[in-house]
Amino acid sequence: MRLGVVSNVVHYDSGDGLHAYGPYARELDIWADLFDEVTIFGPCRNTRPPGDSVPFTRRNITIVPQKERGGDSLKDKLSLILAVPGMIRDLMRGMATVDAVHVRCPGNLGLLGVVLARFVARKRIAKYAGQWTHYPGEQLTIRLQRWLLGSRWWGAPVTVYGQWDHQPPHVIPFFTSLMDADHMGRARLAIERRESSPELRIVYLGRLTASKNVDVLFRAMRSVIAQGLRVRCTVVGEGPERQSLEHLATELSLAKNVRFTGGVPHEEISSILEDADVLVLVSETEGWPKAIAEAMAFGLVCIGSDRGLIPQMLGEGRGIVVTPRDADALAKELGRIARDPERCRGMRERAATWAQQYSLEGLREALRRLLNERWGTRIPPVDRAVRSIAGNQ
Numbered sequence: 001m002r003l004g005v006v007s008n009v010v011h012y013d014s015g016d017g018l019h020a021y022g023p024y025a026r027e028l029d030i031w032a033d034l035f036d037e038v039t040i041f042g043p044c045r046n047t048r049p050p051g052d053s054v055p056f057t058r059r060n061i062t063i064v065p066q067k068e069r070g071g072d073s074l075k076d077k078l079s080l081i082l083a084v085p086g087m088i089r090d091l092m093r094g095m096a097t098v099d100a101v102h103v104r105c106p107g108n109l110g111l112l113g114v115v116l117a118r119f120v121a122r123k124r125i126a127k128y129a130g131q132w133t134h135y136p137g138e139q140l141t142i143r144l145q146r147w148l149l150g151s152r153w154w155g156a157p158v159t160v161y162g163q164w165d166h167q168p169p170h171v172i173p174f175f176t177s178l179m180d181a182d183h184m185g186r187a188r189l190a191i192e193r194r195e196s197s198p199e200l201r202i203v204y205l206g207r208l209t210a211s212k213n214v215d216v217l218f219r220a221m222r223s224v225i226a227q228g229l230r231v232r233c234t235v236v237g238e239g240p241e242r243q244s245l246e247h248l249a250t251e252l253s254l255a256k257n258v259r260f261t262g263g264v265p266h267e268e269i270s271s272i273l274e275d276a277d278v279l280v281l282v283s284e285t286e287g288w289p290k291a292i293a294e295a296m297a298f299g300l301v302c303i304g305s306d307r308g309l310i311p312q313m314l315g316e317g318r319g320i321v322v323t324p325r326d327a328d329a330l331a332k333e334l335g336r337i338a339r340d341p342e343r344c345r346g347m348r349e350r351a352a353t354w355a356q357q358y359s360l361e362g363l364r365e366a367l368r369r370l371l372n373e374r375w376g377t378r379i380p381p382v383d384r385a386v387r388s389i390a391g392n393q
Contacts, residue, residue, distance in 0.1 A: 008107025236269060
C-alpha cells in the first residue's frame with residue numbers, strides 16, 4: 001500500500017539523501033515500516049540541512065517537492081493567496097497516485113490537505129502536532145484546521161497530543177518519541193550514575209524563536225545568581241532569535257553562565273542531558289514537547305509552561321509548571337531546586353517512570369493497530385529494529 005504524506009515541514013536534499021527535522025524524520029521512518037511506499041508532498045530545499053536535521057533511514061521514502069509559501073508580511077500573505085490554485089493542483093495530482101493519505105497539521109499545506117483529502121482519499125488520517133486547545137494569539141487558520149479535524153465532516157482518525165474534555169471519538173490521544181529501547185536503557189543508566197553538582201545545571205532544547213521565551217529563562221537566571229547561587233545553562237538549538245539571545249546574555253552579564261551549542265546530533269543531546277539537572281521550556285504554546293519527555297526519561301527536573309499538554313505531562317508531582325512570561329515565578333522555582341536538590345528526588349523518579357513508557361517501538365505498534373482498526377486493513381506486525389536519532393549519526 002502506498003501512503004502520501006502532506007507536510008509543511010521543510011525537507012533538505014543536498015545530494016546525500018533526504019533530511020528533515022530529527023523528531024519528524026524518525027516518526028516518518030516509523031510510518032515507512034508500515035507501508036510499501038511513502039511519498040511526501042512538502043517543501044524541499046536543495047541546500048545543506050541545519051544541525052537539528054537527520055537523514056531519513058528508510059529507502060521507501062521519496063518526496064514530491066511542493067512550493068514553499070508563507071510568512072508574516074503582507075507580501076508573503078498575498079503570495080500565498082496567489083499560489084493556492086497551483087498548490088491545490090499539485091496536491092490533487094499527488095493524492096491521485098497513492099492509496100492512503102496522512103495529513104500533518106497545523107500548516108498551510110496541512111489546511112489544503114485536510115480539505116482535499118476529504119474528497120479524494122477513502123483511507124485518510126491526520127495528525128495535529130500543535131496545541132489542541134485555544135491559546136492567546138492563535139491564528140485564525142490554525143483554529144480553522146482544528147475545527148475541521150474535530151468535526152464530523154472530516155470523518156477519519158485524528159491523532160492529537162493529550163486527552164481533552166469533549167473530545168470526539170475520532171480524535172485520539174497519541175504520543176511520539178525520539179527514543180528506542182536502547183536509548184531508554186541509556187537514560188536509566190544515566191539516572192543511576194547522576195552525581196550532585198555544586199552548581200545548578202540547566203538545559204534548554206528547542207528552536208530559538210520568540211514564542212519559546214528563552215529570554216525569560218535568562219532573566220530568571222540573573223535573579224537566581226543575584227541570590228548568591230551558582231547556575232549555568234546550555235542552550236541547544238538554532239533559530240531566528242539566536243543572535244538577539246546571545247546579545248541579551250551579554251547584557252545580563254550571563255556570558256560566562258550560558259553556552260550556545262547550536263543544532264547538535266541527538267547522541268550529543270543525550271550527553272548533555274546526562275550532565276544536567278533541570279530542563280526549562282516555558283513556551284507560549286506547545287503540543288507534545290519531546291524535549292520535556294526525553295528530559296523526564298533521563299531523570300531531570302522539568303519546568304514547563306502552564307499551556308497545552310505540559311500540565312498533564314508534569315502533573316501528579318512529575319514536574320513544575322509556571323506562567324510563560326513570569327520570570328519571577330521561574331526564578332523562585334530554580335532557586336528552590338538550587339538550594340535543596342534532594343527535595344526533587346521523588347519528582348525525578350516519577351518523571352522517569354512515566355516518560356520511559358513511550359518509545360519508538362511502541363509508537364509503531366500503536367499506529368499499526370490504529371490503522372487496522374479504523375481502515376479495516378491487515379498491516380502485519382513489524383519485526384525490524386527501530387533506530388533512534390542517536391543511532392543514525
